[in-house]
Amino acid sequence: MNENWFRENLKRVGATQEDLAKAIGRDRAVVSRVIRGRQALNLEWAEPFARVLQVPVSAVLRQAGLALEPAPTRRIIVGISGATGVEYGVRLLNLLKQLEIESHLVMSRAAEIAMTQETDYKPREIATQADKYYHINDVAAAIASGSFKTMGMIIAPCSIRSMSEIASGATSNLLTRAADVVLKERRRLVLMVRESPLHGGHLRNMARLSDLGAIIAPPMPAFYPRPKSLEEMVDHGLGRVLDLFDLETAGLQRWGEDIGLR
Ligand SMILES: Cc1cc2nc3c(=O)[nH]c(=O)nc-3n(C[C@H](O)[C@H](O)[C@H](O)COP(=O)(O)O)c2cc1C
Structure with missing residues (x-):
């Protein structure tokens, strides 16, 4: 989990951890644990996180360490x-x-x-x-x-x-x-x-x-x-x-x- 990346992007779009929490219907403590790498990112949260942070879903997955390697060209x-x-x-x-x-x-x-x-x-x-x-x-x-x-x-x-x-x-x-x-x-x-x-x-x-x-x-x-x-x-x-x-x-x-x- 790239904590700095999440914090920087929250700052960039003027949003807070509270906004992320609201987007996934959980309380702020959950978001805080996820960002600090204490709790795994639920895959269903990647899309609402991406919406709040105004980044592609793939970027959220990558920064959370969940990105799959691209399939080799066959x-x-x-x-x-x-x-x-x-x-x-x-x-x-x-x-x-x-x-x-x-x-x-x-x-x-x-x-x-x-x-x-x-x-x-x-x-x-x-x-x-x-x-x-x-x-x-x-x-x-x-x-x-x-x-x-x-x-x-x-x-x-x-x-x-x-x-x-x-x-x-x-x-x-x-x-x-x-x-x-x-x-x-x-x-x-x-x-x-x-x-x-x-x-x-x-x-x-x-x-x-x-x-x-x-x-x-x-x-x-x-x-x-x-x-x-x-x-x-x-x-x-x-x-x-x-x-x-x-x-x-x-x-x-x-x-x-x-x-x-x-
Ligand atoms: C039945 C047949 C067999 C041929 N065999 C060869 C070959 O073994 N090697 C070769 O360089 N050209 C061969 N040629 C000649 C080429 O087809 C010709 O040089 C042609 O311009 C090649 O064009 P391409 O490189 O665009 O296919 C053959 C032509 C025919 C009709």
Whole structure:
């Protein structure tokens, strides 16, 4: 209980402990005990106290030591760009749902083309799997601003074109703008860059992004968990990416724990 804060605010608004007592229908001795920290503040008194002191209820709760910590932001931006392996982005939406993480999806035009070419998914159906979907040209969207808090962004898969644009900082659509915002806010940016082979320009852009704080995590399958399907292989790769956000994916096979040497 911050006694000084209550006394200063009573003085500021020209009110007395008697006024607080009247507001909660108790006598002044109760208010005096509460302010001196001898008696706990009843939660129902926070609102009348706030009214008399002309402050937000949250301020009364905080000064009485009753404020709850704000819930951590549990949302991740998912970018799907036009590299092969759009399945990674689709499965990622699924895993985020299981983890109860709010997903904010943006897909490039080339991603929609690749999706139609290499899967039976319809881009419009995939859009409905995210908690929030944004059009690639909607540069006024929430995720285009750093004031919209997120845990970060995963681009799965990430094309060389999008990766190069993010490395340059001269972004031309919402996917690359959102990534640039994540970088400037020093949040986590993971790029599942997919291309092979790579020339020096690609590699230099990756090194540049890594220097800026991004994590380059190409979709390189691991064989040690002995995946029995493409889905298991994709999920293992995504589980390792979600590890980077301290998110525990159910069923992720870990070397030295579930498999391998002990
Ligand atoms: C089926 C398909 C597969 C592609 N695979 C890749 C790839 O693996 N890596 C890549 O960098 N570009 C790939 N491309 C080319 C990109 O889609 C193209 O460079 C596009 O301009 C990327 O735009 P975006 O970054 O806005 O998605 C592929 C295109 C298609 C249609």
